[in-house]
Amino acid sequence: MFNVLTEMLSYTFIIRAIIVGGLVALCSSLLGVSLVLKRYSMIGDGLSHVAFGALTVAMALNLTPLYVSIPVVVISAFLLLKLSERSKLKSDSAIALISTVALAIGVISISLAKGVNTDVFSYMFGSILAMNSTDVVISIALSIVVLVLVILFYNKIFAVTFDENYAMATGTNSNLYNMIIAFLTAITIVIGMRIMGTMLISSLIIFPALTSMRVCKTFKSVMISSAIISVICLLLGIIISYVYAIPTGASIVMVNAIMFVIFFVVGKVLNKV
Amino acid sequence: MKQIECKNIVVNYDSNIAVKNVSFSIDKGDYLCIVGENGSGKSTLIKSILGLEKIKSGEIIFLNDLKRNEIGYLPQQTIVQKDFPASVFEVVLSGTLNSRGIKPFYSKKEKDLANENIEKLGLKEFKNKSYKKLSSGQQQRVLLARALCSTKKIIFLDEPITGLDINITKEMYSIIKKINEQGITVVMVSHDINFAINNANKILHMQKECKFFGTVNDYVNSEIYKNFIGGSENV
Numbered sequence: 001m002f003n004v005l006t007e008m009l010s011y012t013f014i015i016r017a018i019i020v021g022g023l024v025a026l027c028s029s030l031l032g033v034s035l036v037l038k039r040y041s042m043i044g045d046g047l048s049h050v051a052f053g054a055l056t057v058a059m060a061l062n063l064t065p066l067y068v069s070i071p072v073v074v075i076s077a078f079l080l081l082k083l084s085e086r087s088k089l090k091s092d093s094a095i096a097l098i099s100t101v102a103l104a105i106g107v108i109s110i111s112l113a114k115g116v117n118t119d120v121f122s123y124m125f126g127s128i129l130a131m132n133s134t135d136v137v138i139s140i141a142l143s144i145v146v147l148v149l150v151i152l153f154y155n156k157i158f159a160v161t162f163d164e165n166y167a168m169a170t171g172t173n174s175n176l177y178n179m180i181i182a183f184l185t186a187i188t189i190v191i192g193m194r195i196m197g198t199m200l201i202s203s204l205i206i207f208p209a210l211t212s213m214r215v216c217k218t219f220k221s222v223m224i225s226s227a228i229i230s231v232i233c234l235l236l237g238i239i240i241s242y243v244y245a246i247p248t249g250a251s252i253v254m255v256n257a258i259m260f261v262i263f264f265v266v267g268k269v270l271n272k273v
Numbered sequence: 274m275k276q277i278e279c280k281n282i283v284v285n286y287d288s289n290i291a292v293k294n295v296s297f298s299i300d301k302g303d304y305l306c307i308v309g310e311n312g313s314g315k316s317t318l319i320k321s322i323l324g325l326e327k328i329k330s331g332e333i334i335f336l337n338d339l340k341r342n343e344i345g346y347l348p349q350q351t352i353v354q355k356d357f358p359a360s361v362f363e364v365v366l367s368g369t370l371n372s373r374g375i376k377p378f379y380s381k382k383e384k385d386l387a388n389e390n391i392e393k394l395g396l397k398e399f400k401n402k403s404y405k406k407l408s409s410g411q412q413q414r415v416l417l418a419r420a421l422c423s424t425k426k427i428i429f430l431d432e433p434i435t436g437l438d439i440n441i442t443k444e445m446y447s448i449i450k451k452i453n454e455q456g457i458t459v460v461m462v463s464h465d466i467n468f469a470i471n472n473a474n475k476i477l478h479m480q481k482e483c484k485f486f487g488t489v490n491d492y493v494n495s496e497i498y499k500n501f502i503g504g505s506e507n508v
Binding site: 037151152153154155156158159162163165166167168169170171172213216217218219220221222 | 320323324325340341342343344345346348356357358359360363364367368370371373377378379401403419423424429
C-alpha cells in the first residue's frame, strides 16, 4: 500500500489531480448540500452537459477550454435557475432539453474538428492526465474563491435553503444568494469536469450531501461531514483508478456509491437504536 | 404612531384579482386580525406587505423608521422538506440573520437572543433536536421563536394555529398575546373569528376588497360581522 502511494506521488500529473480533485470535491460537496436540499440536483447535471458542449467547441476552435466554458456555464446556470424558479413542474424537462442540445453541439463540433477525436472519451468520463499546469493554477484560484464565498455566506445559504420565503420576507435578498450558489456551482463544475468527466461530475455534487444526510441531522454537521466524505472518496477513487487502471471519474463515483450504502445502513441502524 | 400604511393595494393572481383596492394602516402596538373566508385574499394581502407577492398598483409605506429587515413572520405551513437536516437552534438562530447585514458570522449577541427566545417558547429541551422530528405544534413554536429573533417591532402571523390541537392552540394564542403586551405589533391572519374579536384591538375583514377596517367594538356592531356570523351558523 505504502509503495503504491509513493509510486503514485512520484508522478506530477497525479499530484495535480489530487490537488485539483481535492479542492473540487470540497467545493462541490459544500454547494451540494444546498443544491440537493433545494431540489436543484438536476441543475448540476444540466450544467455539466453544457460544459461539455462549451469545451468541445473551444477545442474545435483552438481556444483555451476553461476561458470559454466558464462564462458559458455561468450564464447557463443563471438561466436554469430562472427556469426552476418560474415553474417547478416544467424545469426538469427544460433542463433535459438544454442538456441534450449541449451534448449534441458537443458531439457535432467533435466530429467537425479534426484531431480531437481521441479526447472525447476523456472529456466524457474524466482523465487525470487532462490537467496542465495552467489548469492547475486556475483551478486552485477558483476553488479558493468558491470556498471563501461559501464560508462567508454560510449562514445566509442556510437561511435561503431552509426557508427562502422567510428570508425574503425579513429582508434577505434570496435571489442574490441563489445566484451566488448557481454561480459557484457553475465554476466548480467547469473545474471538476476534466478529472471527473462531464457525464460524472454531478455525482460529486449529489453523493456527499446525500451520504452524510443518512447519519447527520444538523445543517452544520451535514456540511462538515459531506466535505470530509467527499475528499476521502476522491482520494480513494484516485488510488483505486491508479491501481486497477480504470477511469478516475468512474472509480470516484463507485467509491461514493459504496460510501452511500455504508452510511445508509448505519443511518438505519442508528434510527432503530 | 403609524408603522405601515397601505393605500389602494391591488394584487392579481394570474389574471384574477386577489386583492382589490385595500387601504388600511397599522399602528405601533396594534393587535390586528385579518379575517374573512377562504380565498378572500387575506394571506395574499400580508404576503404583498412582506414583499412576497408583487402588487399591481397601490402603495405600501413603512413609517417611523420601520425597515424591511425589522419584521418577523410566521408563514402559513412552511413546507420544509421532510429530511431537511437542521437543529432547532439552527432554525431559531437563522431568524437573527436580518439584523446582521453583510456581517457573515453570528456573534454572542445573536446566540443569546436565540437562546432567550427558545426559552421563552419552552423549547429548551429541544434545542439540539432535529427540527423535522418535532410535532407540528412544536415546529410552529420553533418558527415563532425564529420570527421573534427577527423583530422587536412587528410580527406577521399567517394562520398560526392551522392544524394544531385545542390545547396547543390556546398555548399559541397566549404566547402571541404576551408578545403583543411586550409592545410588538401583531398582524394575524385568522379563521377564528371568536378569538379575533376577543383578543385583537382592530379587525380587517377581507372579501377581495376591504369590507371593514376599524376597532373590534365597531366591528361587532357592524352588518358585515352579523352577516358573517349568521352565515357560518347556517352552515
